Amino acid sequence: MSTATLRRRPLVKTILEGATDDLLVIAGLGSSNWDVTEAGDRPLNMPLWGAMGATVAMGLGLAIAQPTKRVLVITGDGDMLMGMGSLATVAAQQPHNLAICVLDNEKFGETGNQATHTSARNQGPTDSGAGADLSVIARGCGIADSATIRGEAEVAQLVADLRRKSGPVFRLVKVMVEKLEFVMPPQDGAHLKDRFRQALLGQA
């Protein structure tokens, strides 16, 4: 079992606290979407209900289009594993305004807590992964500023790095496996897109 102690909900709330219009957030499908929404639904959040594997690439397209805004991608390990190649695509572009925060519970949480490849090996027939380390993978892809966060003492620095440090920044945060309430944003993708563009560009 994972030895993680950080709880994702209060953590995400802390990361997003005091968000201004300069912060654009893309949330991956599953728990990350609900976490970001509990912190406060806002037009400049683009919470995904599908498009697994696409979260980081979407953040990159946005970061390039809006170089004066901060773009923060918050997603799960399952989503990140599916879109692993996009870390190299990010590294090739070196967007200074993009930060990626992967909440690693070592599970496909949304679909019943099956082990992902980030789970340790040899944990029994239903719980074994590959021990894949996404923070090492990100660095190997060319994102030099990549680190793993495990404890409460590191959270203040984590928030500062995600919100302000020159990017691309990659942070893998080991979080607990928890059963949490679903806190859902609007589901209509066209509406989410239109309200985002309206808030950012003044036109849908």
Add this chain to the structure above:
Amino acid sequence: MNAPTAPDWRDDIFAVLQAHEIKQVYHVPDAGHSRLIESCQRSNAMRTLALTTEEEGVALAAGAWLGGQRSVLLMQSSGVGNTINLMGLTKTMRLPLLTLITMRGDYGEFNSWQYPMGQGTPKVLEAMGVLLYSVDTAEEVKATVDAAARSAFNGGQAVAVLLRQKLIGIKNFGKK
């Protein structure tokens, strides 16, 4: 340095992309697109991104549009198969998308491995609700890509232009 070559339909496409203020160009290369990719790479008005897989291009296009920029995805027909689930984003988010697809496994293709996805390409795109424009001759390229860009960015549609193998020429790797 390459010797200067006569203008061709790839230059027509580049001119159309400039006219429509395309800012981000995504590609997994195909030989048929190489000249266009190089023109985009040399442009100061465009940012050119190489991808690991074509589906990234659809996600990037969504992000670019959220941020107010137009983009184009350049790929070969085999790449279309890699995009299918994410093509759904164009419906759920009602996104414009412009993609230019060099066809393989289409017309006189020598490589049998290209046929399944080449032949499946129009069906797959249609199934995902992407509009299809098709070009067989160099003369039609400019007007067709221009119309596709208008449908995408003015009309809010997902549009694919199939650059057919008849147009691109049959690659034969020295086979007769």
